[in-house]
Amino acid sequence: MAKQQAGNKPTMADQADRHVLYQKSVQAPEAEVAFFDQVFPELRGRKALTMKEDFCGTAYLAAEWCKSDPQRTAIGVDYDEETVEWGRKHNIEAEGGDLADRITLHIDDVRNVTEPKVDIVCAFNFSYCLFEKRNELIDYFKKARESLVDDGLLILDLFGGTECEDVVEEETEIEDEPATYIWEHVAFNPIDHHMKCAIHFEFDDGSRMQNAFTYEWRLWAIPEVRELLEEAGFSKSRVYWEKYEDSDDDDDELEGTGEYEEVTEVENQESWMIYIVAEK
Ligand SMILES: C[S@@+](CC[C@H](N)C(=O)[O-])C[C@H]1O[C@@H](n2cnc3c(N)ncnc32)[C@H](O)[C@@H]1O
Incomplete structure (x- = not known):
């Protein structure tokens, strides 16, 4: 990572923390917990209490999940020790209370952690796309399925357009x-x-x-991911697309609402970010 210097004085880039900036620009854990709270009761008729965040990075989502309900627990798995330890310090220990007791972090490959079984496994910011071969991705999906309780859900995101x-x-x-x-x-x-x-x-x-x-x-395509989920044993997968509405500023422009609904046919867009929900 190269940083530009301005004379001897440390620049803003020198002093910035890349994890803080990443979390603020890329992640929206509250919205993700809200999506879990929409979809899990809708499909399973109960509230989810246990969640495993695969490729958890700083475990920002795992922390938000546990903060959303005192009964909730989370597991976070990522093999990058520096990132996980940054998350433990800033997102978990800094929050105090019993948060650290309710989150278990594993510095490990996501394919190695399948116990204890959880209600939801999620893999966000397209991390599972790091598995570029069919067999690798099927193998990961099998491990994610193995990590779920009988009525558990695997929730993924994907981008395209x-x-x-x-x-x-x-x-x-x-x-x-x-x-x-x-x-x-x-x-x-x-x-x-x-x-x-x-x-x-x-x-x-x-x-x-x-x-x-x-x-x-x-860059996996939606139908490819769904077919591989099926091959890995998932009984059904659904695609959730963001709802759009006319923006106030310009009549021709559509604006994302942050709400997602299950769809089977849409018009393509320049860019989209969707959720794929797979039932064990
Ligand atoms: C794109 S980042 C996603 C971070 C976070 N989940 C988010 O939503 O922003 C990908 C993360 O996956 C981790 N990672 C990549 N391959 C992995 C593997 N096989 N097992 C565990 N972690 C892995 C990297 O260390 C990195 O922290």
Whole structure:
């Protein structure tokens, strides 16, 4: 990760914490817990209390899950020790109370942790796409299925859209931070759908945190993921699409509402982010 220097004075990029910026620009754990609370009772007729966050990174979602109900517990699994320990300190221990007792973190490969069984397994920010071969992804889905109680759900997200295969750079200002989040599609190979993406942060003093996070994964298509879930033994999968409404500013523009509904047919968009919910 290269940082620009401005003389001897440390720049904003030098002083910034990439995990704080990542969480603020990429993650929305409250919205994800709200989605779990919509879909699990709808499909299973009860409240979910146990959740495993695969590829948990800083376990931001696991912490939010446990904060949403004192009875809730979570397991987080990620093999990157530095990131997990940052999360333990900032997202769990800093919260105090009994949060640390209700969250178990494993520094391990997601395919190694299948006990204890949980109501929900989730893999967010497209992390399972890091498994680029069919057999690898089926194997991961089998392990995720094994981790579920009998009426458990696996919840995944996925992105796509017409501009997804283009090399693009998208900038978003980060709320309450003197920084801009930059999401870059660095490369896409149509032959194997291998994709390189990067996250950079640019600061108000002109400094930049280049390649704060980089990913190489396969851009899986929705039907491929659903077929592999079926091959892994899941009985049914559903696609949840964000509801859109006319924006106030411009009559032609549609704006996401943050609410998701199950759909089977939609018009394609420049870019979309969906949830796939698979029933054990
Ligand atoms: C795209 S980040 C997602 C972080 C977080 N889940 C989120 O939603 O923002 C991917 C994470 O997966 C972890 N990871 C990748 N492959 C893994 C594997 N096989 N087992 C465990 N963790 C893995 C990386 O260390 C990284 O923290």
